[in-house]
Amino acid sequence: MPPRLPLALTLAVLFPGLLAAAPARGEEAVSPFAPVHEQMLVGLDDFTFDSDWFPMDAPLQLRLIAHGGNSVQIDMPGAGRYDWDNESIDFVGDPDAGRLGLDIGLTLDAKIRFDVLGLQWESDILGPYDYAVIAEDGFTPYLLPGNPERPVNIDDETDPVTFVSVPVTPDIIVAAGNLDIDAYVIVAATLVGDAIEAATTAPMAQLATIVAEGESVSLLAGQGPLPDPLEVDGTLVCGLTTDITIVLKPTLVMEILGQKFEIADIEIPIDLPPFADAIRFAPITMSFPRPPPPPPDPTTGDGDSHGNSSSDSDTSGEPPTTGEVNDTEPDGATTNISDSAPGEAGGADESAGCECAATNEQRSPPLLALLLIGLATRRSRARRDPPR
Structure with a gap:
């Protein structure tokens, strides 16, 4: 019998393209992109409200001194995706994972005085008393144009809660009473995404701006092998507006020299300074590993692809x-x-x-x-x- 050649060698001889490896295709690399922003919009030390004495010219009067403030927290979890075939980048938010939260706080001091039948008394400051509420809403990032959830609106009015309830006991036995203060908050806030800026430093400094949800923009990485990985700094830019009012409802009831006095059914609105500005999130560096190059195709090449010199081959046909x-x-x-x-x-x-x-x-x-x-x-x- 004729000697048998190995099967792989026989296939390679008879069908030289059969065992050739298919060229590798480009890949889509994914890197987390979850911008977070926390900011004190109004500090408690930055805003003071003084009601002065009310009701005017009444025998029993109340004075409230408040320090209000608010802060915002925005979470935008998702990922950046780099397409190595097209050398482009886009961003996709995690469904229903975004969060807009407003933390609203108040510290309150109170003073009381009365002048009844020549008997006068004024209290020291009572308090401070703390009041806080959080208003929040969820969404799918990144709230760019084209996102059906854009803009995110918080338009809410919280239920009244009693955060002050204190007995009033002057140092004279002919007067006594109680002070209760309820509070609720009216919140109006709007959040939109304006753009995502993607910047590279190698192989050349580039800046690509995405201004629509799901948009893919060109961001060249070059033929390689460097940079590997490709590093891209992503910066989210949003627009935020807030309008917050804290409403106080005090009730003061006292008995003085056998007479009953009451301060009630009064609402005192405290408007915090509004906020309307663009917010630039801190840049996040994303890392996209470069896919391996495709293996060389053994059926292509110049001249003798196997490395033989022209002297090694017989071109006579004999x-x-x-x-x-x-x-x-x-x-x-x-x-x-x-x-x-x-x-x-x-x-x-x-x-x-x-x-x-x-x-x-x-x-x-x-x-x-x-x-x-x-x-x-x-x-x-x-x-x-x-x-x-």
């Missing part, structure tokens, strides 16, 4: 004679010197011929490989049928 020399005997029989036994003349040539054949099987083009298969078949038949 079969190679290396490793097999025919000698004609006087009686006309032909002797194949390559079939000599080891140690005889030609034994070294056969060894060299085998080595050459093995090398050609690995390095020669498919045509030469087919010729070698035919030569191997002739040698096998020569061994079975000795010269007569």
